[in-house]
Amino acid sequence: MRPIRQLLSALLGAAVLALILLGGSGPAAAHDTAESSSPAAGATLAAPPETVSVTFNKNPLGIGSHFLVNDAAGTNWADGGVQIVDNVASQKLRSGAPAGLYTVMWRVASSDAHPIEGSFTFTATAGAAGSTAAAAVPTMGTAQPGTIPAPEKAPSAEPFPWSLVIFVGTGVGILVALALMARRSLTPDGDQADG
Structure with a gap:
């Protein structure tokens, strides 16, 4: 016994x-998460902001970071690369952005090197200084500078x-x-x- x-x-x-x-x-096995965005998801602004940003619960890595800031016509207004300072990833916008709905799609590498992505929208009631209606509507068959087709992905779910x-x-x-x-x-x- x-x-x-x-x-x-x-x-x-x-x-x-x-x-x-x-x-x-x-x-510790959980991936980093986005805590907030600027502008806030669904916000209505007087004009398009100069930058958009996402704040994370941990510091993301700069490898493979990418932002798309598309207006309703699908034109990408992102200007330059993504800037990461501590736990905030920011993207500058080109000047002259029109009024309307914007969709921000972001992708960064979390602190454990796994890619995480998400999106949010905001609305600008007026265009930025120097914007014209013609700049917001691309003509058929003419490529617009800075236009990147938006990836068509289903919203990502948390990993298993x-x-x-x-x-x-x-x-x-x-x-x-x-x-x-x-x-x-x-x-x-x-x-x-x-x-």
Whole structure:
């Protein structure tokens, strides 16, 4: 009976250790998330802003960062590269942006190097200084400078939490092993009864 108790104690200790290790690594496995945007999603502004930005819960990496700031006609008003300072990724806009609805699509590498992306919209009730209606409407068959077709992707979902699957699988395995050992210790051994 003593070896069974020692084995059960060892398995219980292993289970507690596994829970501590897997429980501690769960939150660290989560990807960074966007906390806010400027302008705020759905905001109405007097004119298009000079820059748009997204603030994250951790500092994103500059590798592969990309912003599209498209007006209702599909013209991209982003000017230059994405600037990342601490946990804020910013994109300047070209001057002369027209009034209307804008869709901002962003993609950055999170602090754990996984790409994350998202989008938000805002509306400008008037055009920026120097904008004209003709600049906002591209002509058929004529390429507009700075126009990049918007990627047609479904909104991205959070990645599947594999660490949770591993955690649950390990827990179930440990519980099955403990149940088998308890069953074996509670049932009389057939060989001893016959002897």
